[in-house]
Amino acid sequence: MLQVISCLVYEHDYRYVLLAAVICVAGSLMSMRLFARTRRTTGARRANWLFLAGVVSGSAIWTTHFVAMMGYMPALQHAYDPAITLISLFLAIGFCTIGMVVAASTRTSVLIEFGGAILGVGIAVMHYAGMSAMRVTAQMAWDPTLVAISVALGAFFGAVAMNRIARPVTRFCRYGGALALILAIVSMHFTGMGALTLMPDLSISVPDKGISDSLLILGVLAVMSLVMGTGLSSYLIDNHNEVEAVQRYRQLALHDAVTGLPNRHHLASKLGEIIGGDYDDTSRIAVIAIDLDRFKDINDVHGHAAGDIVLKIIAERLSACLQDGEFLARVGGDEFVAVKTGLYQKSQALEFAARLHAVVCSPVEDAARVLTVGASLGVAYYPDDASDASTLLSRADLAMYRAKQSAFTSICRYDSSMDEANRTRSAMSLELRHAVERNELELYYQPQNDVASGDLVGFEALVRWNHPQRGLVSPVDFIPLAEETGLILPIGEWVLREACTQAARWSNPYKIAVNVASAQISQSDLPRLVDEILAETGLPASRLELEITESSIIEDHQHALSVVRKLKSRGISIAMDDYGTGYSSLSTLQNFPFDKIKIDRSFIASIDTSAQAMAIVRSTIILAESLHIPVLAEGVESASHLKFLRDQGCHEAQGYFFGKPVPIANIQSLVDLKVIDMPMLKTA
Numbered sequence: 001m002l003q004v005i006s007c008l009v010y011e012h013d014y015r016y017v018l019l020a021a022v023i024c025v026a027g028s029l030m031s032m033r034l035f036a037r038t039r040r041t042t043g044a045r046r047a048n049w050l051f052l053a054g055v056v057s058g059s060a061i062w063t064t065h066f067v068a069m070m071g072y073m074p075a076l077q078h079a080y081d082p083a084i085t086l087i088s089l090f091l092a093i094g095f096c097t098i099g100m101v102v103a104a105s106t107r108t109s110v111l112i113e114f115g116g117a118i119l120g121v122g123i124a125v126m127h128y129a130g131m132s133a134m135r136v137t138a139q140m141a142w143d144p145t146l147v148a149i150s151v152a153l154g155a156f157f158g159a160v161a162m163n164r165i166a167r168p169v170t171r172f173c174r175y176g177g178a179l180a181l182i183l184a185i186v187s188m189h190f191t192g193m194g195a196l197t198l199m200p201d202l203s204i205s206v207p208d209k210g211i212s213d214s215l216l217i218l219g220v221l222a223v224m225s226l227v228m229g230t231g232l233s234s235y236l237i238d239n240h241n242e243v244e245a246v247q248r249y250r251q252l253a254l255h256d257a258v259t260g261l262p263n264r265h266h267l268a269s270k271l272g273e274i275i276g277g278d279y280d281d282t283s284r285i286a287v288i289a290i291d292l293d294r295f296k297d298i299n300d301v302h303g304h305a306a307g308d309i310v311l312k313i314i315a316e317r318l319s320a321c322l323q324d325g326e327f328l329a330r331v332g333g334d335e336f337v338a339v340k341t342g343l344y345q346k347s348q349a350l351e352f353a354a355r356l357h358a359v360v361c362s363p364v365e366d367a368a369r370v371l372t373v374g375a376s377l378g379v380a381y382y383p384d385d386a387s388d389a390s391t392l393l394s395r396a397d398l399a400m401y402r403a404k405q406s407a408f409t410s411i412c413r414y415d416s417s418m419d420e421a422n423r424t425r426s427a428m429s430l431e432l433r434h435a436v437e438r439n440e441l442e443l444y445y446q447p448q449n450d451v452a453s454g455d456l457v458g459f460e461a462l463v464r465w466n467h468p469q470r471g472l473v474s475p476v477d478f479i480p481l482a483e484e485t486g487l488i489l490p491i492g493e494w495v496l497r498e499a500c501t502q503a504a505r506w507s508n509p510y511k512i513a514v515n516v517a518s519a520q521i522s523q524s525d526l527p528r529l530v531d532e533i534l535a536e537t538g539l540p541a542s543r544l545e546l547e548i549t550e551s552s553i554i555e556d557h558q559h560a561l562s563v564v565r566k567l568k569s570r571g572i573s574i575a576m577d578d579y580g581t582g583y584s585s586l587s588t589l590q591n592f593p594f595d596k597i598k599i600d601r602s603f604i605a606s607i608d609t610s611a612q613a614m615a616i617v618r619s620t621i622i623l624a625e626s627l628h629i630p631v632l633a634e635g636v637e638s639a640s641h642l643k644f645l646r647d648q649g650c651h652e653a654q655g656y657f658f659g660k661p662v663p664i665a666n667i668q669s670l671v672d673l674k675v676i677d678m679p680m681l682k683t684a
Contacts, residue, residue, distance in 0.1 A: 020068040021186075027060020028181040031096075036165050036174055038104050050104060054097025057181070061123050062092040064185055065130050068193075084133035088126050095122020103162040112166040113159040120158025123188045124151040131196065138198040146195030150188045157184030256330040258308050259315035267329035267337055271389040274341060275382060285341050285382040286349035287392050289400035290356060292334035293374035302369070309366050310373065317359045326352065334373075337393065346381065346413075353377045353411045376404035380414040429481050431467070436494050440466050443498055444661035447670075448513065448632060448654040451646050456670065458511030458545070460654060461499035462661045463491065488517045497533050502664055504539040506671035513545040515577065518552035522559070527566040534570075541571035547598065549577050550588055561592060568593055575632070579620060589627060597624045601635025601655070607644055614644070621648045 034053035038046050066085070096119050103115025127150070131140075161180035164173045254266040262270065274285060292314075299307040311334070318328050318336065327339040340352050360375040378399025386392035395414045403412035435441055445459040465473040482488040496514050503512040520526055534541055546567060553560035564574055575596035576589075589597075599620055606613035617633070624631045633645050636655030645653055 016067055016070045020064050023060060023067060024064040024182055024185050025178075027056065027064065028178045028185070029175075031057035031060060032161065032165055032174060032177040032181060035100055035104070035162075036177075038100070039107075039166065046104070050100050051097060053100055055093050057100070057119070058089070058093030058096040058122070058126070061096070061126055061185055062089045062130070065127055065189060068189055069130070069134070079135050081133040081135060084129065088129040088133060091129050092122060092126035095119060095125055098122075099158065099162070103166060107166070112162050116159035116162030117155040118158070119162070120154035120156065120184050120188070121151060123154040123158065123184055124192065127189060127192050131192070136198065137202055137204050138200045139204070141197040141199060143195040143197070146191055150191035150195060153191055154184050154188035157181070157187065160184075258311055259330050261315050261319070261336075262327070262329040264329065264331040267327075267331060267339075268389060268393075270327060270329075271339060271392070274339065275389055275392075283341070284343040284346070284349075284384065285339065285392075286343055286346075286352065287380050287382070287396040288338040288340070288349070288353050288356065289378040289380075289393070289396040290336040290338065290360065291376045291400050291404060292360065293376060293404070295334040295373050298371055298373065302371070306366060306369070306371065310364050310371050313364050313366075314360055314373075317362065318356060321355060321359050337396070343381070349379055349381065350411065350413070353379055357410055375410060376400050377411045378403055378414060379411065385414050428470075428473075428478060429485055432465070432478055432481055432485070432487055435465055435467075436490050440468070441491065441494060441498075442466050442663060443495065443502065444663055445667050446654055446661040447659045447667075448511075448652055449658045451633075451642065451650050451653050456510065457652060458513060459503075459667065459671075460513040460515075460547075460661075461495060462515075463495050464661075483517060483519065486519070488519050489523070492517050492520045493529065496530070497537070500533050500537040500539040500544065503543060504537045508671050509540075509543055510671060511543050511545050511573070512539075513547055513575065515547045516552070518549070521548060521552050521563055526563055527570070530567060530572065531570065542573075545573040545575055545596070547575045547577040550579075553588070553592070557591075564592055568595075589623075589629070594629055596652075597629055597631050599631060599633045604633050604635040604641055604645075604655070605637070608638075608640055617644075618648055621650050625649060 031053055034049060034056055038049040038053060041049055065088075066080075099115045099117070099119030099122060101115070102118060103112045105111055105115075128147075157180045161177045161184060164177035164180060168174070254263060254269075255261065256263045271287070295307065295310070298310055311330075315328075315330065315336075318338075322328060322338075325341040329337050329339075331337050338352070338356055340349055343349055357375050357377055360373065364371045364373075378396045378401070380386060380392050380396040380399060382392050385395050399412045399414040403410055406412060442464050444462045444464050446462060447456050448458045448460060449455060450457050463475055463479075465475075465478050467473050479488070482491050496516075499512050499514050503510070516526075523529075530544075530546075533539075534544070548560075548564075553564075568574060573595040574593065575598055576592075576594045577598050578600045579597050597620065599617055603613045603617050607617055621631050630651040632652040632654065633641075633650050634654055636642055636645065636653040636657045638657060641655070642653065642657060
């Protein structure tokens with residue numbers, strides 16, 4: 001030990017020792033950073049990082065050695081053999097690279113430490129190879145004990161360095177790994193130098209072609225500067241790319257890809273921060289749920305590309321109209337949420353909502369097309385309506401759906417009754433699932449009559465729900481629920497089967513009309529199901545009339561046309577229901593072989609007071625007559641209604657004037673009689 005200390009204290013120039021220390025520290029830190037980077041990569045990228053880490057660490061060890069050797073002051077003439085000096089560099093790089101490859105090949109086994117030991121042994125190999133490059137007018141004698149100790153120290157601290165990087169306990173372990181590598185280099189070098197004794201021998205000459213100290217120091221520093229610069233640049237470039245990638249992933253994770261607006265996750269985080277942060281307790285926070293109206297029509301007619309353009313333009317306009325304390329996010333296909341803070345009057349939120357509504361409803365021009373959507377908005381306040389972000393958002397949604405259902409306003413404020421209505425709706429949805437299996441459904445029948453003679457020509461079967469607690473539930477309340485939940489399919493099948501079963505028992509062969517839902521039309525096996533039911537019940541196909549709405553066939557025109565043609569080929573009549581309330585497209589009347597057009601009750605109810613309604617009914621009858629399609633008017637409730645329809649040449653009618661929908665028991669006598677008494681029908 002005294003020999004090692006004596007070598008360091010008395011035989012070295014401290015200026016060079018200090019420079020060697022700086023190189024050693026910088027090189028060790030860079031080497032461990034690069035090696036740590038290899039632990040987070042795979043494949044070719046890992047191989048590249050391992051090579052770079054091996055080059056930097058080997059060069060740092062080699063440079064540290066030769067700079068320190070420049071400070072070694074033997075009072076003898078000396079020089080360095082160029083070839084062996086260069087070989088020692090390659091040995092350092094090779095051992096370091098191999099050691100790091102071995103250490104990086106596993107995440108748990110002892111190979112980590114073994115790879116570090118290889119690196120440490122490489123320090124010793126480079127050191128003694130470098131010493132053998134020194135040509136000096138003296139005999140070199142080595143202390144084998146100190147040589148062995150120097151190799152052991154290099155191997156030990158090399159293993160520790162790899163251990164700290166590959167098995168970190170805290171974030172400071174990366175510095176611990178660099179410190180261990182510094183100790184490996186320093187302890188090995190000065191112990192190895194302490195093992196050397198020079199005995200002057202003037203008979204030994206120094207070759208003229210050897211490298212002088214000044215040339216060697218310039219070469220060593222140039223190599224190290226180049227290598228360190230390359231390593232640092234690569235590390236910084238990769239680090240910058242990694243930061244950019246993280247930012248890009250964060251952007252993608254928290255923002256909508258189409259509009260660039262914050263998404264649902266960002267909204268939840270932002271709203272949570274707003275509610276949980278410091279704000280004026282006397283102020284309120286408003287959340288406004290926005291749902292676009294008629295947006296699906298744009299996608300269906302013009303394609304999803306046009307829909308994306310509309311979303312982008314609307315998002316840009318909404319963002320441009322935001323003021324301080326306002327935030328906007330896109331949370332779904334055509335759904336947005338706006339947040340406004342610092343409210344002292346609720347009218348401020350409604351003014352904000354009105355501003356957003358006006359922006360959304362502004363026409364969008366795209367490639368010579370003008371696309372227009374509407375919007376339904378729901379407003380909820382914190383802390384008045386909810387005490388947390390999740391509940392606040394759900395209540396704003398409730399208010400928005402109320403606005404969507406309203407015929408009078410596009411902006412609706414949340415109130416507690418909506419929760420009750422929503423709970424009732426959810427409870428009904430659950431109970432409806434069991435309505436068919438519990439025999440809670442029942443058919444009611446409404447007569448259809450010839451307008452000219454008043455004779456009964458058929459019945460329309462209408463489903464009712466006999467709820468054990470709620471009583472008789474109107475289809476207006478549960479049919480939309482059935483359509484939303486998919487229960488319309490089993491309910492529709494039950495209605496069709498039950499109507500055919502009962503109609504087959506009538507002695508008078510009246511027609512039975514059954515409504516078919518959009519979901520049933522979408523089924524490819526509807527004709528097969530109808531065939532099966534007719535075969536089971538024995539009802540002739542000519543007595544069955546299926547009523548469909550234009551909205552149920554518009555989504556998949558070709559499929560619906562195929563289904564309708566298959567049904568008609570069996571002798572089943574097809575009626576267009578609710579004519580005038582949907583698209584009422586002339587092309588639909590032209591393409592679909594309808595056997596009847598049913599004018600919606602809303603027009604019949606207004607013919608006494610509205611010239612427009614009268615004109616629509618008249619023109620519909622004329623159009624149908626030109627197409628040779630009979631017309632049935634719904635909602636006939638007075639003699640004046642009947643007279644107008646008779647004068648216009650309408651064929652059939654149904655409504656309260658002829659009879660309300662009633663259970664099968666109330667019409668049993670009518671369907672069994674051959675002669676129909678019209679006054680009796682009215683009282684029924």
